[in-house]
Amino acid sequence: MEIQQYNFIFLYQETTALTKRLFIQLKRRPSTFFAGILQPIIWLFLFGALFANAPKDFLPGVDSYGNFLGAGLIVFTAFSGALNSGLPLMFDREFGFLNRLLVAPLASRLSIVLSSFFYITILSFVQSLAIMFISFLLGYGFPDLYGLGVVFATLILLVLFVTSISLCLAFVLPGHIELIALIFVVNLPLLFASTALAPISFMPTWLGWFASFNPLTFAIEPIRIAYSSNFNLDLIALNAPYGDLTCRDCISLLFLLTILSLVIIRPLLNKKLT
Amino acid sequence: MNQIQIQNLSKDYLDVKALKKININIAKGSLFGILGPNGAGKTTLLRTIATLISPDEGTIKINNIDVMKEPRKIRELIGYVAQEIALDKILTGRELLDFQADLYHIDQSNKLERIELLINQLDMQNWIDRKCGTYSGGMKRRIDLAAGLLHLPKVLILDEPTVGLDIESRNIIWELLNDLKKDGMTIILSSHYLDEIDKLADTVVIINDGKIIDQGKPTELKNKFGGDRIILKVREFSDSLESEKVKKILEKIDGISQIVINASQGYSLNFIADRDKDLITKLKVELAFSKFKIFSLSQSQPSLDDVYLQATGKTLQDAELYMTGKRDLKKESKQSMR
Ligand SMILES: Nc1ncnc2c1ncn2[C@@H]1O[C@H](COP(=O)(O)OP(=O)(O)OP(=O)(O)O)[C@@H](O)[C@H]1O
Numbered sequence: 001m002e003i004q005q006y007n008f009i010f011l012y013q014e015t016t017a018l019t020k021r022l023f024i025q026l027k028r029r030p031s032t033f034f035a036g037i038l039q040p041i042i043w044l045f046l047f048g049a050l051f052a053n054a055p056k057d058f059l060p061g062v063d064s065y066g067n068f069l070g071a072g073l074i075v076f077t078a079f080s081g082a083l084n085s086g087l088p089l090m091f092d093r094e095f096g097f098l099n100r101l102l103v104a105p106l107a108s109r110l111s112i113v114l115s116s117f118f119y120i121t122i123l124s125f126v127q128s129l130a131i132m133f134i135s136f137l138l139g140y141g142f143p144d145l146y147g148l149g150v151v152f153a154t155l156i157l158l159v160l161f162v163t164s165i166s167l168c169l170a171f172v173l174p175g176h177i178e179l180i181a182l183i184f185v186v187n188l189p190l191l192f193a194s195t196a197l198a199p200i201s202f203m204p205t206w207l208g209w210f211a212s213f214n215p216l217t218f219a220i221e222p223i224r225i226a227y228s229s230n231f232n233l234d235l236i237a238l239n240a241p242y243g244d245l246t247c248r249d250c251i252s253l254l255f256l257l258t259i260l261s262l263v264i265i266r267p268l269l270n271k272k273l274t
Numbered sequence: 275m276n277q278i279q280i281q282n283l284s285k286d287y288l289d290v291k292a293l294k295k296i297n298i299n300i301a302k303g304s305l306f307g308i309l310g311p312n313g314a315g316k317t318t319l320l321r322t323i324a325t326l327i328s329p330d331e332g333t334i335k336i337n338n339i340d341v342m343k344e345p346r347k348i349r350e351l352i353g354y355v356a357q358e359i360a361l362d363k364i365l366t367g368r369e370l371l372d373f374q375a376d377l378y379h380i381d382q383s384n385k386l387e388r389i390e391l392l393i394n395q396l397d398m399q400n401w402i403d404r405k406c407g408t409y410s411g412g413m414k415r416r417i418d419l420a421a422g423l424l425h426l427p428k429v430l431i432l433d434e435p436t437v438g439l440d441i442e443s444r445n446i447i448w449e450l451l452n453d454l455k456k457d458g459m460t461i462i463l464s465s466h467y468l469d470e471i472d473k474l475a476d477t478v479v480i481i482n483d484g485k486i487i488d489q490g491k492p493t494e495l496k497n498k499f500g501g502d503r504i505i506l507k508v509r510e511f512s513d514s515l516e517s518e519k520v521k522k523i524l525e526k527i528d529g530i531s532q533i534v535i536n537a538s539q540g541y542s543l544n545f546i547a548d549r550d551k552d553l554i555t556k557l558k559v560e561l562a563f564s565k566f567k568i569f570s571l572s573q574s575q576p577s578l579d580d581v582y583l584q585a586t587g588k589t590l591q592d593a594e595l596y597m598t599g600k601r602d603l604k605k606e607s608k609q610s611m612r
Pocket residue numbers: 287288290291292310311312313314315316317318319357466601602605606607608609610
């Protein structure tokens with residue numbers, strides 16, 4: 001019993017140390033952090049301008065394209081951050097810093113994974129808030145407290161899901177070149193093949209099907225609805241080709257995916273980390 | 275009393291047999307040296323002890339704890355300082371030590387004290403708050419060593435800790451190792467510097483190509499080699515005739531062997547003299563009797579290199595060149611990534 005309690009204190013101590021290291025790195029090299037905020041803002045600005053003269057009833061339920069786009073960009077920011085979360089680990093592997101962790105008597109090597117989760121979650125929260133705030137200044141509104149809760153709950157699920165995959169890749173792929181290449185190939189296409197930039201009704205059938213299985217879509221739609229004034233979990237969020245999904249459905253699906261990914265990567269991480 | 279027992283340890287990489295049935299015992303509180311050329315298997319051996327590699331065969335026990343079965347207990351006992359220094363460029367030295375202390379669950383009150391102590395011991399005050407990315411090779415070595423010592427390990431494992439170091443850093447490290455040994459820490463140190471092992475190690479094992487060639491105390495190994503090396507000159511620049519005469523005299527003395535005339539060094543006479551007999555006195559008497567003076571006489575102990583040469587027929591340097599040519603470093607670094 002006592003030993004278990006110690007283990008918990010140890011787990012806390014090592015996880016905090018690992019997380020702190022990530023934040024020190026961030027503080028001294030903040031450029032990717034700011035780029036992560038700047039990029040979506042530029043997009044918001046450009047895409048907003050691109051469709052500025054579109055017919056008024058171009059998109060149902062929102063009064064401008066910028067309004068539509070906000071949710072997609074928030075999700076995209078969190079998604080990119082999480083997708084890149086394997087990189088520091090990959091560099092630690094390549095430079096041998098990981099050995100320092102592996103010869104240490106860690107209470108659990110899960111702390112290496114946990115620290116990445118914490119780091120990316122906090123990071124994408126801050127980035128999302130910044131984007132939400134700026135888009136508010138641009139006149140695209142702001143969710144109420146309930147809506148805000150939904151935004152962050154959705155983001156946490158997405159971040160957990162994607163981070164666990166990225167960490168796994170960091171152990172499986174041979175080096176950072178391969179990891180970066182993969183991130184490159186996956187990142188934007190997944191965004192374009194979701195409902196971030198256009199609703200399913202705009203898409204050809206095949207893309208519609210794809211988009212309505214895309215985890216990004218499950219995250220985007222509840223957040224989009226969270227921006228509307230009378231938010232409610234049972235509102236229809238997505239008219240998927242296989243049927244309508246409510247906000248609750250989307251979040252549940254995301255939850256399921258996250259659990260599934262954690263279950264699947266566990267044995268792999270165990271193998272790589274023992 | 276043996277603190278570390280290694281039995282029948284073997285490890286293969288795809289096509290290389292890196293360790294072949296290694297048996298080693300290491301006494302508590304001793305400094306154990308592992309000597310061998312590039313590619314001998316030193317790092318593989320140390321990484322196996324440090325729980326980073328699992329062997330194909332054999333067992334390692336530290337304090338009677340099996341390294342493979344209870345790696346976490348072992349990790350608490352050992353400090354491991356790798357051959358390749360991996361620091362985080364962005365952290366300062368102090369931050370790195372702080373980080374490391376947390377990985378070893380050192381509590382807050384002890385932490386600062388330990389860090390301060392090590393900063394002083396390794397003379398790092400002047401640069402400890404600079405980022406690791408700005409450190410010289412010697413600084414990196416020192417901070418890495420400090421990191422390995424933070425939790426006061428019972429066994430310290432050092433993989434070539436002084437390679438390429440300036441004299442100052444090297445001396446600081448040597449001094450610290452001697453102090454640690456006095457405090458009862460067991461130290462395992464690999465090196466391909468003979469003088470380093472000679473100076474520091476209580477026991478040494480010479481390995482080559484994954485096999486143990488010889489092990490024992492450095493003096494024992496050298497004694498096994500028999501006798502001292504002696505270089506004798508009867509004049510600063512002698513000649514062939516004279517040195518042949520001297521050689522005849524030497525040949526008559528019992529206990530002197532392998533006499534060689536070295537024409538390139540002014541016809542000096544090189545030979546090996548048994549250590550137990552008082553040969554030098556006898557030699558002086560014999561020479562005086564034949565009216566030869568002694569211009570110079572130098573006596574040196576055989577080095578570990580001589581031991582190595584005798585065991586393998588190669589000097590350590592030759593072996594090194596040979597192995598370096600055989601290795602595929604790129605492939606190795608790929609495979610040693612975890
Ligand atoms: N990851 C690896 N994959 C394949 N072969 C390896 C790997 N690591 C080491 N080897 C091989 O195993 C043998 C022993 O290597 P090791 O690194 O243990 O030698 P070493 O004595 O530490 O050499 P050095 O003095 O150069 O550090 C060498 O032949 C080397 O080529």
